[in-house]
Amino acid sequence: MKEIKDIFEYSNKITLTPSEKDGVKRTLLAHMDMNPVRVGLGERLKYQRSQNKFKLMPLILAILLTFSGGTALAANSALPGDLLYPVKVGMNEKIRGVLAFTSEAEAGYQGDLAVRRIEEIEQLIAEGKLEVTLKEKIEESFEKHSEKTLNLIEELEAKGNFEAAAAVGARFEASLKAHDELIARISDNSEFIRARLESTLERLNSRLDFAAKARVDAETRLESGESESRDRVEATIEAKVQQSERAIDSAKDDFDQYESKLSDRIKTEVRSRIKSAEESHAQGLIDLGNKDFVAAFIDFQSSLSLTHQAKVMIKSWMSFEVRFNKDDNASDRDDLEDRDDSEDEDEDKDESDDGDKSDDDDEKDESDDRDSDDEDDESDVKIEGDVDFNVNGLNGRVNSRVGIGS
Amino acid sequence: MKQEFAKAYDDFADAIFRHCYFRLSNRERAKELMQETFMRTWSYIEKGNTIEFTKIKPFLYKTASNLIIDEYRKNKNELSLDKLKEDGFEVVDEAKTEEGIDTHMGMEKIGKVLGQLDHKHREVIVMRYIDKLEPKEIAEVLNDTPNNVSVKINRGIKQIRRYIEDERN
Numbered sequence: 001m002k003e004i005k006d007i008f009e010y011s012n013k014i015t016l017t018p019s020e021k022d023g024v025k026r027t028l029l030a031h032m033d034m035n036p037v038r039v040g041l042g043e044r045l046k047y048q049r050s051q052n053k054f055k056l057m058p059l060i061l062a063i064l065l066t067f068s069g070g071t072a073l074a075a076n077s078a079l080p081g082d083l084l085y086p087v088k089v090g091m092n093e094k095i096r097g098v099l100a101f102t103s104e105a106e107a108g109y110q111g112d113l114a115v116r117r118i119e120e121i122e123q124l125i126a127e128g129k130l131e132v133t134l135k136e137k138i139e140e141s142f143e144k145h146s147e148k149t150l151n152l153i154e155e156l157e158a159k160g161n162f163e164a165a166a167a168v169g170a171r172f173e174a175s176l177k178a179h180d181e182l183i184a185r186i187s188d189n190s191e192f193i194r195a196r197l198e199s200t201l202e203r204l205n206s207r208l209d210f211a212a213k214a215r216v217d218a219e220t221r222l223e224s225g226e227s228e229s230r231d232r233v234e235a236t237i238e239a240k241v242q243q244s245e246r247a248i249d250s251a252k253d254d255f256d257q258y259e260s261k262l263s264d265r266i267k268t269e270v271r272s273r274i275k276s277a278e279e280s281h282a283q284g285l286i287d288l289g290n291k292d293f294v295a296a297f298i299d300f301q302s303s304l305s306l307t308h309q310a311k312v313m314i315k316s317w318m319s320f321e322v323r324f325n326k327d328d329n330a331s332d333r334d335d336l337e338d339r340d341d342s343e344d345e346d347e348d349k350d351e352s353d354d355g356d357k358s359d360d361d362d363e364k365d366e367s368d369d370r371d372s373d374d375e376d377d378e379s380d381v382k383i384e385g386d387v388d389f390n391v392n393g394l395n396g397r398v399n400s401r402v403g404i405g406s
Numbered sequence: 407m408k409q410e411f412a413k414a415y416d417d418f419a420d421a422i423f424r425h426c427y428f429r430l431s432n433r434e435r436a437k438e439l440m441q442e443t444f445m446r447t448w449s450y451i452e453k454g455n456t457i458e459f460t461k462i463k464p465f466l467y468k469t470a471s472n473l474i475i476d477e478y479r480k481n482k483n484e485l486s487l488d489k490l491k492e493d494g495f496e497v498v499d500e501a502k503t504e505e506g507i508d509t510h511m512g513m514e515k516i517g518k519v520l521g522q523l524d525h526k527h528r529e530v531i532v533m534r535y536i537d538k539l540e541p542k543e544i545a546e547v548l549n550d551t552p553n554n555v556s557v558k559i560n561r562g563i564k565q566i567r568r569y570i571e572d573e574r575n
Binding site: 191 | 415420437440441444452509512519526548549551566
């Protein structure tokens with residue numbers, strides 16, 4: 001190692017000349033005078049140090065605020081490291097978790113949580129806040145939820161519920177694919193980001209493979225031989241047609257709305273997905289005409305998967321882009337969050353009329369890090385509210401009265 | 407706060423400049439990026455963000471490193487590795503000062519060696535042997551794990567050794 005050190009022996013001869021150093025310093029001081037700091041560092045440091053002693057503070061604060069309403073909703077958009085993040089993962093997810101009655105709903109929900117972790121990573125890197133330890137933690141959580149999702153899909157298959165397994169698998173696969181594409185696009189523009197998201201992309205790809213395999217497997221079993229699934233497919237095919245139609249319209253709306261803000265690459269990707277979705281939909285209608293219900297089901301499923309990818313790409317791109325450019329214009333970000341909300345409303349149509357309750361959770365912004373280990377900390381938390389869910393076309397509403405803890 | 411930051415400048419300006427210099431092989435550009443590094447860091451603080459005192463050094467390196475990566479991207483053609491390999495290093499005024507010829511040779515050697523490395527390895531080698539950061543500190547700068555950093559350093563060293571051996575033969 002000494003030889004290596006010797007090579008660089010003279011590197012410390014490289015310094016600024018005193019006049020260079022002073023020159024830059026003057027420029028810098030002038031810059032600092034023109035842009036004075038808003039809060040004294042000393043105070044902030046003190047605050048930061050004392051914060052560590054009050055790890056529970058955000059949670060307590062959140063519980064207090066919950067009673068005044070609004071917090072749970074606000075927490076949905078919190079990122080790791082934010083004050084409200086513990087509320088998001090510790091409380092909101094639990095309420096949703098309790099309400100996911102069927103294995104299918106639970107699988108869809110777990111899949112959404114896994115995807116949400118990826119979104120968080122994208123948003124954090126856009127904000128320049130993606131620390132290694134944080135990233136590892138989020139990735140771990142991603143793995144955990146992915147694992148659960150895939151296990152539940154397997155469970156569905158084992159029960160002979162092939163159409164549900166195929167639907168949940170397709171949706172999970174579609175979300176992962178969209179993010180895979182998005183991260184690849186973002187990385188194209190920045191070696192820095194590529195290097196940092198390498199591990200995330202690797203994990204994502206590995207899960208994507210599993211999801212695709214699970215979906216294909218379920219579809220194959222659906223196609224081959226008699227099963228109750230086939231009857232169910234036939235009985236519900238009309239709903240599937242409509243669902244696919246609506247999804248295409250909704251994706252087109254989103255695209256029209258945000259087209260001017262998307263990068264060319266993303267535009268192309270989204271366009272091609274919507275086009276393919278329309279083709280799959282048309283093919284589905286032909287199969288339906290031939291009374292081949294399973295083939296039609298798979299076509300509509302593929303159409304749904306493509307429109308879902310398109311929508312996820314648009315939404316995540318907007319979210320990334322705005323956070324990425326947040327430095328220049330803070331109000332942009334608020335705009336986006338408003339837009340995000342309205343987009344979610346489009347997606348879950350019947351969500352709009354329960355604004356009077358504070359805890360209606362939109363499924364996209366849900367999260368969870370800790371599943372059960374915080375049960376002991378909480379007591380007497382009661383949440384009332386209407387909660388909608390929309391998992392692979394299983395739309396529904398649950399009027400809930402949920403008590404957590406003792 | 408302003409005074410503290412000015413002190414940080416006094417303490418680290420040369421180090422950051424040196425880092426930029428050995429990454430870019432261009433003295434003028436290195437100076438500009440050093441200035442930009444401090445400007446951006448100030449903007450970050452000015453917006454109400456906090457950097458702990460102990461973290462200011464890694465933060466500066468991190469900012470500089472990001473700027474350098476941008477720089478590589480912008481000048482893909484002008485700053486290609488092939489060109490660096492051909493030209494070795496831009497040898498500057500230092501060669502004319504009292505230590506004269508030794509420094510000159512030393513610099514030329516560094517230039518040639520660094521010219522052998524791709525950006526990724528050059529980054530860690532510069533941080534380790536010129537900036538004299540520990541792998542743990544480098545990991546902090548790069549948002550990587552110390553383990554990965556050590557692996558990269560070792561790969562960089564191997565490349566350098568191979569080059570030296572080739573030169574001897």
